[in-house]
Amino acid sequence: MLKRFTTDFTVVAAEMIDCEYVLLTLKHPEQLPEINAGQFVEVKLPDSATSFLRRPISIHDVNRDNQTLQLLIRVVGNGTKLLSLLTIGDKLNLVYPLGNGFSLDKAGNRPLLVGGGVGVAPMLYLGKRLVEMGAQPEFLFGARNKSGLLRLAEFEKIAKVNITTEDGSVGTKGFVTNHSAIESNIANYSSLLVCGPMPMMKAVAAKAKAAGVRCEVSLENKMACGIGVCLCCVTETKEGHKCVCSQGPVFEINELKW
Amino acid sequence: MLKRFTTDFTVVAAEMIDCEYVLLTLKHPEQLPEINAGQFVEVKLPDSATSFLRRPISIHDVNRDNQTLQLLIRVVGNGTKLLSLLTIGDKLNLVYPLGNGFSLDKAGNRPLLVGGGVGVAPMLYLGKRLVEMGAQPEFLFGARNKSGLLRLAEFEKIAKVNITTEDGSVGTKGFVTNHSAIESNIANYSSLLVCGPMPMMKAVAAKAKAAGVRCEVSLENKMACGIGVCLCCVTETKEGHKCVCSQGPVFEINELKW
């Protein structure tokens, strides 16, 4: 497991997207430590009466030259609301990098990176790492509608992006499982690396199982510590309860009771 | 008793003084209601994990033409620290005007307004009101040193300001009770209106009693509601416990068990 740190980062960019998401760019005071794709951070929230615990946020991108990492956050509650109010120059304390991330070594030569909604967040750094390793990844993103497709330009710089939207405003109409990439060509992929809403991940996992394609999913359970001590974020596995924070968030689907 | 309100004011000026005090100028959305000199406000603090209750702050000045009132605050704890971080444009909810204030009708023609430290705060609006009524007030302010003398220029526009400092850097060396105004000329004043640290107020009250001069003091007890319902801010009077918030903060010294 990679060494973890607790560090005060500085907000160097904070961009609201569609009033529903915020993209934070955070600068490390020195060199960034090693970070795996699919790992997450625990963010210390700004002082507030209504928020007490840290918030787990997956790592969207890492830029070693600028000593920055990016977080793509959906504003859903008190905590994420506070994060959306951060401005350039603010300090933000992170405990990171947490969890195990995706298994790059097992992803194979042609992995399909499947993201739903804000679940696309970890796919940017993941895609870059896979390309660095010489793989030819492809993206498959699902969203409610056009405006739910996040950071498309960035993703397209890395690899082909397949799209489905529930209202059909872009790409294939329906869910990611309705896309030909999964419906007909799933066997052409070396593995599926998935992050998104639970029903979507379960549907993709079922298709992967049926096709005998390796599949990893990134879970998002409510957690306190982020380092495997509070045991609040457990998920049921064939070996009993496991912590999503320290033994996940990424699990190979055959570990799970799906 | 004057009608009380709960209103969102807007910060139109926030000036730090000596890193220890903050002067807030707050604008009312419409016309200010009637406010008595010596009354206070209960300030709703900005959202914070460490502060729960409102903070009682005496009214420093009132400007009806600008629809503004001013608060002169000493930064001592979490709550006042949060107030010192307010910036122009911020909203601040006040419950006001609270308490009974000084008895202008009983102050007489030549009242001495005695303030210690940040206790000078209510004296500005009080001095202005007395002058409007045709009285010739005089100020007597005590501080640890020169920099502890607050808003001097403003006070000097209204009336003569007598000064004592503990280190002798300005005015008479010592406490306000060492100043000739009290030591020798106390009988020349029609009344003493006092606000400051408890030992200082008690010392002044003793002199006033001895000289048979009417004396009112403004108390500052820890309180929650500010409107006389929580009964936390009581002080002992000859008629039993009274609420500093609703039956004070100003008391004629013979009411008190001093």
Added chain:
Amino acid sequence: MVDLSVNLNGLQLKNPVMTASGTFGYGYEYDDFIDVSSLGGIIVKGTTLAPREGNAYPRLAETPQGMINAVGLQNKGVDYFCKNIYPKLTKYTTNVLVNVSGSTIDDYVECASRINELDAIPAIELNISCPNVKHGGMAFGTNPVATEEIVSAIRKVYHKHLMVKLTPNVTSIVDIAKAAEAGGADSVSLINTLLGMAIDAERRRPVISTITGGMSGAAVKPIALRMVWQVSHAVKIPVVGLGGIMNATDAVEFLIAGASAVEVGTANFIDPTITVKIVDGIRDYLERHNMNSVSELIDSLQTE
């Protein structure tokens, strides 16, 4: 238009929002801020047979999202209340309840029977849970036998709605609630304050004169909610929930947990208009969830 009214075992409330004793004075302190009569009811401050000066200052400590108080039932006594305060309360067109407290059963009984004579007071809240008095108060409320004994004694002399206010400082609040029910209570209200303490570390002294005091505010809500859920499923009489209700969502949670009505306490100190906002917020919730009446919300917790 949704129906906010609640029938609290015979006591008719126009809506489920009342005010907690000791946080709302006698109501008229809030006339400048809200229409007091628009609330479901107000519970005026703790009244005892004899006048009480209460505890020495300081009586207050701020805590993380809460506060500790040690007022100690300061009040001018029931005679003064009947003569000088009661006449000012008859103007209100909502339920005005009196919180009755004391040190001995005889005190309680005498005080309650005096209130019984006041036509415009439809109910009392029997306070056997005050943590800030040396004698009586919480002593009755921490023992089921003593609870049933004092409630029965009051029941004999008090013939209107008898609400009993319970302390959370017990091993089983369900046992105390059942004892109150057995003693003849028409309803129970919970929770009173939790016994807490604050220390000034720099001075190494207690913050309040009595060393310990009663803790209230947002911090205690999870404990209050748990107790309301436990008690409302253990007794037949209605439960009035209180403890850390700061907004409409909190109030809705108590109703969902099984409370038939709520009391808003400490929140009045932070926003003197919060009670009417909570009434509006409950109405908004019912409309948003397509419910016709607050009764659909009460005890609606789904636990599979």
Added chain:
Amino acid sequence: MVDLSVNLNGLQLKNPVMTASGTFGYGYEYDDFIDVSSLGGIIVKGTTLAPREGNAYPRLAETPQGMINAVGLQNKGVDYFCKNIYPKLTKYTTNVLVNVSGSTIDDYVECASRINELDAIPAIELNISCPNVKHGGMAFGTNPVATEEIVSAIRKVYHKHLMVKLTPNVTSIVDIAKAAEAGGADSVSLINTLLGMAIDAERRRPVISTITGGMSGAAVKPIALRMVWQVSHAVKIPVVGLGGIMNATDAVEFLIAGASAVEVGTANFIDPTITVKIVDGIRDYLERHNMNSVSELIDSLQTE
């Protein structure tokens, strides 16, 4: 140089700061962040005779300045602990205590006697206060007779320092503490979590799978402080204080109230380095107040 060491009835601590069971894993989870051996001691997570899967997800609710958990003693059992975890703990040059829990007295006794054989474990914390298990746990800790019975039973088989962890969900924690003392406890630690509940108002469902759970965090500090003050003045054995300690000032308050040492729990989730900051903060306090040793601070509350 101030002396931070504490002799806890024979158990020597280099400083009064320990970690609360269930919030610090087995210590090594924090090796990346702090020098675990620099603490006064660590109390590793609740261990039972047989492996336990714990409660279903979700197990967590955030509350005003606190949290509710319902883990339910998930652990791999004492055999696994002795074989696979204990060897990793011997590297620490500070006290490593094991929190022992169970459902029946026999379970507790068997588990404790197994821990008794581990040379590098100088003490156990007997957990008779877990609110999140159906059987045992809090059931023992809410009854003085049951408390003395189980402590005596453990005392017979456990020959090192026996610390008993008490629940705050009782009418008189002093009675429970005295029972633990009578049963042969060398020290008591308090408080465990307060039984609380959280509701998702929009879904009208409990937030956690077990409906109720254990509340901890800053919100509970005033209650914990009160109980530590009460118990430390009622028993002769030392008291270890915990409950909402978020910083050094909080820790100092517990020592002033009468605790001989403290445990830091939930705060570890918010700052994994908080324990060492608290040790430093206590040292700073002692120096600022011209105290030579922490013993001068313990039980130094001035109440006139």
